[in-house]
Amino acid sequence: MKKYKVVYHEFENGKEYDDILDLVNVNNDSERLMAAPDEFYLDEVIEEDNIVMKYNNYIDENGNYGKAQFAHRKKETIPVFKIDPGDTVLCDLCNRNYTNSEEIGGFLFQSKAVCPKCAKEFMKTVKKYHEERFIRSVARENETFRDFVYRVRKGEY
Ligand SMILES: [Zn+2]
Secondary structure (H helix, E strand, O other): OOEEEEEEOOOOOOOOOOOOEEEEEOOEEEEEEEEOOOOOOOOOEEEHHHEEEEEEEEEOOOOOEEEEEEEEEOOOOOOOOOOOOOOOOEOOOOOOEOOOOOOEOOEEEOOEEEOHHHHHHHHHHHHHOOOHHHEEEEOOOOOEHHHHHHHHHOOOO
């Protein structure tokens, strides 16, 4: 049976994201499947029996719309959440600690919590590469980054 390893997706522009992953056949690295978001863990090895290919819409890094086959996890899909549960709130980009901060704003880019200080610059990059679809949630008006992260950890987004 074929086995696949979960690796970073290689963008033509050389960018890498923690959460954009491919499945590579462990015996033939020219066989590469795009992984559906949030269904696989980096470095996980998965058998072909446990995946199913489905067509999904996507927007590529140049902003073009397309339809392509993505690998999905068969059986029960367990969404991946890399944000540590618990009380500590850190920005996943700059690592600043917001646990005791009342600063307002921020957003969730795939599984990365982006703090108010990083939000503006990071949003420029997101727009440049047309990656708005990866923004999964945004802090509400007057919501502190800390409370926003707590809300997301509870699955409310
Ligand atoms: Zn930050």
